[in-house]
Amino acid sequence: MATSYQTPDALLVKNYIAGDENALALLINRHQSKIYNFIYSKIADRDIADDIFQDTFIKVIKTLKSNSYNEEGKFLPWVMRIAHNLVIDYFRRNNKMSMVRDNDEFSVFAYIKDDSDNVESKLIQNIIESDLQKLVSDLPNDQREVLVMRIYQDMSFNEIAEATGVSINTALGRMRYALLNLRKTIEKNKINLSV
Numbered sequence: 001m002a003t004s005y006q007t008p009d010a011l012l013v014k015n016y017i018a019g020d021e022n023a024l025a026l027l028i029n030r031h032q033s034k035i036y037n038f039i040y041s042k043i044a045d046r047d048i049a050d051d052i053f054q055d056t057f058i059k060v061i062k063t064l065k066s067n068s069y070n071e072e073g074k075f076l077p078w079v080m081r082i083a084h085n086l087v088i089d090y091f092r093r094n095n096k097m098s099m100v101r102d103n104d105e106f107s108v109f110a111y112i113k114d115d116s117d118n119v120e121s122k123l124i125q126n127i128i129e130s131d132l133q134k135l136v137s138d139l140p141n142d143q144r145e146v147l148v149m150r151i152y153q154d155m156s157f158n159e160i161a162e163a164t165g166v167s168i169n170t171a172l173g174r175m176r177y178a179l180l181n182l183r184k185t186i187e188k189n190k191i192n193l194s195v
Contacts (some may be wrong), residue, residue, distance in 0.1 A: 009075035017064055024064075030075050030156075035083055044089045052090060056083045071133070107161060131191060135182055143178035147172055 007026065015023035035056065040049040042117045060083050063069050069078075134142055145164065149155040155163070185191070 013064065013069065013075055017067065017069075024061070027075065031079065034076070035079060038080060039083050039087060043090065048090065052075055052083065052086050055086050059086070133190075135185055138185070139178050143174050143181065146174040147178040150175055 012023040012027050016027070032053075036049065036053050039052050039056070040046070043052065046145070056079060060079055098173045114192060122141075136147060139147065142164075146160055148161045149163065157168050157171045157175070161168045164171065166174075
């Protein structure tokens with residue numbers, strides 16, 4: 001019998017829609033830290049982050065219960081998109097236009113902002129990603145393997161330990177050393193990884 005770690009998200013979603021409330025609890029437990037940390041990184045207020053996290057799963061439940069969820073094997077990205085939209089809604093609600101005046105005239109330009117990526121920011125982002133890939137490729141094999149599994153393949157430390165044949169503590173230690181080594185290399189070489 002498959003453990004909760006081995007049960008794919010798509011099957012848990014299907015089971016929840018079929019009436020298995022425990023399936024939703026497993027999905028929430030599996031992804032809550034990633035979703036909550038994303039929300040908190042944008043809001044930086046625990047109470048508001050808690051509210052948005054709850055609102056995210058209320059939306060998830062409503063969508064699943066109404067059978068309007070389109071399963072494409074991408075449950076987590078879908079939930080993250082809901083959370084992202086709720087964060088944007090929060091900022092829109094709380095950053096209402098106040099009557100700021102420029103030389104006693106209302107200035108609409110104070111509120112117009114173009115968030116779309118321009119060619120320069122895309123180029124910088126590509127350079128940063130390339131630099132980061134180079135840094136990761138320079139890590140010792142065991143550290144690189146754990147980092148890639150955790151960050152790029154979204155595997156839990158339990159899954160990483162199973163896949164690599166080591167204990168969870170060893171997997172955690174390798175991840176810790178990988179991050180420390182990356183940080184040292186970045187500081188030593190004064191690498192800027194921000195746009």
